[in-house]
Amino acid sequence: MRTEGKVLPVVGPILGIFDPAILAKLDRANFDGLHMQPRLADAIRQRPDRCPVLWKDVRAAMFEQTRKLGTPETHRALHGSMVRMIESLAGRETDLTWLSERAISETLIPYIVGGLSPRGHRRLVRDQHTRIENVLTPFENLLRGPQKTFPILKRIRDAWREHIAGRVVARQLRQRLAGTRPPQDDYAQAILAMTDRLGVSRATYVLTTLLTAIAGAPGTVGACLLYEFLRRDEWRARIRDEYDAIPEDELFREPVKSAPIAHRFVKEAMRFWSFPMIAQRMIYRDIEVDEFRMGRGDSYFLSSFLIHRDSDYWDRPDEFDPDRWARPDRAITPGVYAPFGWGGRTCVGASFGLAQMMMFLQIVASRFDIEFTTPGRTVVTLDGIAAPENFRGVARARSR
Numbered sequence: 001m002r003t004e005g006k007v008l009p010v011v012g013p014i015l016g017i018f019d020p021a022i023l024a025k026l027d028r029a030n031f032d033g034l035h036m037q038p039r040l041a042d043a044i045r046q047r048p049d050r051c052p053v054l055w056k057d058v059r060a061a062m063f064e065q066t067r068k069l070g071t072p073e074t075h076r077a078l079h080g081s082m083v084r085m086i087e088s089l090a091g092r093e094t095d096l097t098w099l100s101e102r103a104i105s106e107t108l109i110p111y112i113v114g115g116l117s118p119r120g121h122r123r124l125v126r127d128q129h130t131r132i133e134n135v136l137t138p139f140e141n142l143l144r145g146p147q148k149t150f151p152i153l154k155r156i157r158d159a160w161r162e163h164i165a166g167r168v169v170a171r172q173l174r175q176r177l178a179g180t181r182p183p184q185d186d187y188a189q190a191i192l193a194m195t196d197r198l199g200v201s202r203a204t205y206v207l208t209t210l211l212t213a214i215a216g217a218p219g220t221v222g223a224c225l226l227y228e229f230l231r232r233d234e235w236r237a238r239i240r241d242e243y244d245a246i247p248e249d250e251l252f253r254e255p256v257k258s259a260p261i262a263h264r265f266v267k268e269a270m271r272f273w274s275f276p277m278i279a280q281r282m283i284y285r286d287i288e289v290d291e292f293r294m295g296r297g298d299s300y301f302l303s304s305f306l307i308h309r310d311s312d313y314w315d316r317p318d319e320f321d322p323d324r325w326a327r328p329d330r331a332i333t334p335g336v337y338a339p340f341g342w343g344g345r346t347c348v349g350a351s352f353g354l355a356q357m358m359m360f361l362q363i364v365a366s367r368f369d370i371e372f373t374t375p376g377r378t379v380v381t382l383d384g385i386a387a388p389e390n391f392r393g394v395a396r397a398r399s400r
Contacts (some may be wrong), residue, residue, distance in 0.1 A: 037205075062349075080228075094395070235322065310336070
């Protein structure tokens with residue numbers, strides 16, 4: 001980027017686009033007007049889609065559901081689920097990355113598809129654990145190595161678990177449509193309102209895509225947040241003092257505004273350890289953005305991780321400094337902070353996700369004492385994602 005600029009060839013003809021202004025325009029132009037794939041029956045019969053649906057309409061429904069989830073009651077329920085999850089892992093040494101994944105990612109499942117039977121919920125959890133395992137395991141170990149002796153069998157197992165999870169979601173949708181399952185305050189209910197156009201197969205695809213999105217990304221960022229919290233004594237004391245002084249009712253009412261010190265810490269952790277390090281996007285139509293032209297079928301790389309560490313936009317970008325967010329004289333250039341993405345592809349649950357990170361930090365600060373047992377051996381690996389490795393500790397309930 002320093003020698004060739006922020007738009008440069010990375011792999012053959014594939015460009016890396018690391019200019020946030022261009023990215024926002026490109027993503028918007030690429031995504032606006034994009035339709036979902038045809039219904040399964042239409043695709044099998046190779047006939048035109050009888051009920052075309054724009055992705056932006058689906059996203060609008062999900063954004064509206066995210067807004068509805070931002071209530072004190074929902075925050076309280078999610079907070080309680082995370083506390084119970086950590087309590088179930090407390091008292092013994094455990095992998096703190098997995099603790100973060102389970103506390104953050106697993107507790108989100110009922111907000112995607114709620115009202116499941118215990119068996120159905122276990123099947124979604126099992127599929128999610130498989131996805132998280134694949135996110136955290138180095139790619140070469142998925143292909144070979146002592147723990148992956150039969151990779152073909154593993155791939156078959158993973159595909160089967162994904163298939164079963166899809167069937168669980170589809171069954172829940174059909175039962176709600178038939179009136180044999182009650183409606184829930186979740187994303188599935190928001191998508192159900194569109195099933196006359198989507199059909200069950202496409203509605204299932206939307207929801208399984210959401211389940212994939214919460215498997216890995218939020219929990220891994222949460223693990224990096226916990227890593228920074230445990231290794232920075234001064235900030236840990238400041239955050240704990242702040243949260244101890246806040247009634248939890250106030251936290252549930254306004255998770256972000258109630259704790260400005262903790263908010264700065266969360267924002268900096270999400271800047272410093274963005275997920276993923278790099279992503280690839282397909283081009284769905286011929287596009288011209290500024291002086292750049294891309295055709296249908298082309299692709300490009302983007303990376304909030306690299307933009308978040310670009311010295312053209314950030315003062316001392318490789319330094320973890322939450323107080324940078326408290327300096328009004330050093331305004332952040334619009335668009336260069338994008339932990340949830342750009343343009344038409346931003347995370348539909350961004351506001352709910354930020355509230356969850358704030359509550360997760362409050363839980364590990366005020367509800368538990370976590371003994372960090374591997375401080376000299378823990379590293380954040382950069383193997384496609386930023387994730388703490390050899391990150392172990394013991395969580396114990398704290399007496400307040």
